Amino acid sequence: MAHPMYATWAGMMSRCHNENHPDYRYWGGRGVKVCDEWHDFKAFILDMGIKASPELEIDRIDNNKGYSKDNCRYVTRTENMRNTRRAHYLTINGEKLCLSAWAERIGIKPETFRNRCVTARWDIDKISQWVKTDI
Numbered sequence: 001m002a003h004p005m006y007a008t009w010a011g012m013m014s015r016c017h018n019e020n021h022p023d024y025r026y027w028g029g030r031g032v033k034v035c036d037e038w039h040d041f042k043a044f045i046l047d048m049g050i051k052a053s054p055e056l057e058i059d060r061i062d063n064n065k066g067y068s069k070d071n072c073r074y075v076t077r078t079e080n081m082r083n084t085r086r087a088h089y090l091t092i093n094g095e096k097l098c099l100s101a102w103a104e105r106i107g108i109k110p111e112t113f114r115n116r117c118v119t120a121r122w123d124i125d126k127i128s129q130w131v132k133t134d135i
Contacts, residue, residue: 005051008058009044012067032060035068048072059083090117092127 015027016034038044047069048058056074058067063085065071075083087098097105103113117127 003041003045004054005045005048006041008051009038009041012058013039016067031066032063033066035066037069038067048074088114088118090127 013034014021015023016032017028018024019028021028038047051074055076057077057080059073059075059080060067061071061073061083063083081087082098082101087100089096089098090102092102099114099117100110103110106113
């Protein structure tokens, strides 16, 4: 029986170091690597431990850096999807959140908030006022 963390480790290694992986271009192809220590599965487990829940995923805190003890954590799928290069961020009253997090806080669909911010190109003052009145 395989270790419960083996699939997480193998997927990370493959995305970063196997040029034949279908998503290699998004990780290894843009320079994201796994630190030398973590090429050893046991070292990876010693640093990261076992996920508290099978639903958690490994996440790089800074997406411009590779996989290492100081740059990785376990997060929910939602948190992981919000920490991508594709996520749009907005700072309102000194608080920086991705658009879907702002939408969740306000209680509207992410598409609605995104349309008002990105497609309709509302300025930050208009968005800030709208957020203040809806929170």
